[in-house]
Amino acid sequence: MQLLGSYLKHHDTDTELVELIETLMVACKEIALQLREGALAGIHGTTDNTNVQGETQKKLDVISNDILKEVLLDNPLVHGVASEEEDDPVFGNPEGRFLVTFDPLDGSSNIDINVSVGTIFSILEVPEGAPRNSVDLFLQPGRKQVAAGYVLYGPSAVLALTTGRGVNMFTLAHTGDFLLTREQVQIPHTTKEFAINMSNHRHWEPAMRNYIGDLLAGSEGPRAKNYNMRWIASMVAEVHRVLTRGGIFTYPWDSRDPQKPGKLRLMYEGNPMSMLIEQAGGLSTTCYEHIMDIDPQEIHQRVAVALGSREEVEALMQYHRDTPSVIQQ
Ligand code: AHM
Ligand code: MG
Numbered sequence: 001m002q003l004l005g006s007y008l009k010h011h012d013t014d015t016e017l018v019e020l021i022e023t024l025m026v027a028c029k030e031i032a033l034q035l036r037e038g039a040l041a042g043i044h045g046t047t048d049n050t051n052v053q054g055e056t057q058k059k060l061d062v063i064s065n066d067i068l069k070e071v072l073l074d075n076p077l078v079h080g081v082a083s084e085e086e087d088d089p090v091f092g093n094p095e096g097r098f099l100v101t102f103d104p105l106d107g108s109s110n111i112d113i114n115v116s117v118g119t120i121f122s123i124l125e126v127p128e129g130a131p132r133n134s135v136d137l138f139l140q141p142g143r144k145q146v147a148a149g150y151v152l153y154g155p156s157a158v159l160a161l162t163t164g165r166g167v168n169m170f171t172l173a174h175t176g177d178f179l180l181t182r183e184q185v186q187i188p189h190t191t192k193e194f195a196i197n198m199s200n201h202r203h204w205e206p207a208m209r210n211y212i213g214d215l216l217a218g219s220e221g222p223r224a225k226n227y228n229m230r231w232i233a234s235m236v237a238e239v240h241r242v243l244t245r246g247g248i249f250t251y252p253w254d255s256r257d258p259q260k261p262g263k264l265r266l267m268y269e270g271n272p273m274s275m276l277i278e279q280a281g282g283l284s285t286t287c288y289e290h291i292m293d294i295d296p297q298e299i300h301q302r303v304a305v306a307l308g309s310r311e312e313v314e315a316l317m318q319y320h321r322d323t324p325s326v327i328q329q
Helices: 004-010 015-041 059-073 108-113 198-203 206-216 235-245 266-279 310-322
Strands: 046-050 056-058 078-083 098-106 117-125 147-153 157-162 167-172 178-182 193-195 248-251 283-285 305-308
Touching: 004 015, 004 167, 004 178, 015 059, 015 098, 015 117, 015 147, 015 157, 046 059, 056 059, 056 108, 059 078, 059 098, 059 108, 078 266, 098 108, 098 266, 108 117, 117 235, 117 266, 147 235, 147 266, 157 235, 157 266, 193 235, 198 206, 206 310, 235 248, 235 266, 235 305, 248 310, 266 283, 266 305, 283 310, 305 310
Parallel strands: 078 098, 193 248
Antiparallel strands: 046 056, 098 117, 117 147, 147 157, 157 167, 167 178, 248 305, 283 305
């Protein structure tokens, strides 16, 4: 089986990018170890702090964030990092070539119940000639990502990675190495599986209510298929399922906080997951446009997400074209 680093080098990946990805995996291995210890290490539960999003931070959110920040900023290739758990970007080497954004522990409401969580990351380059140490450096559309991925901490720890040449998966072995276990992942274009938090039904746009209503109608409804539903409340686990067997995952706009485009964050959730999904032949949209085409305005910007099997996402977008939107622009 092939090691992550040698696989990337054999496929002509930029050597500095390989070095950065290997640095990221040093941090993710440490997070995996901490998670495995769980209650034994006293790391369950919450802190007294809230993050910039107003969410209470879990102890493991903070621990994972500190591990990633410390390991990444120690690598001179890194100019700066931006995280869900940091109000502002943190800068490292002024001459560093790369910017990394990450959600250190996505789905962290699952930690205390011992269900899958993950680290999501996105890698950008410092634009040539741009002034250093500025948050503006990060505000690049998802199409500019040079690599993106996640590590899912489930029964096994799995890295899903794209450097713009398809999606490959690597599993963490007991030796501490990530070994290639799936090459050139492709998402089936059709599906009978959807994932949405149904408890928000009354807050959705009419188009989303119509679409989900038609899925629930099954083979007697206009979609003429019986659908199955899943909701893990961990985007990494949901995207991993979509990459593995297809499906549609959506966290749409809803009226609970009408000024926000959605719950999930563009720079370290929406964009990296979109790059993975599109590199695997799927679609990733806001229900109206491609997520990776969005021009970001701020680092913690939110985004509506609908991603997965191409034909299903296209069908959902058609419902949104056919039904007047209630979102105030
Ligand atoms: P987090 O980054 O604070 O963990 O929030 C993101 C998570 C996603 O992983 C998941 O899809 C969603 O929040 C679940 O939200 P909800 O609890 O509203 O179902
Ligand atoms: Mg998250």
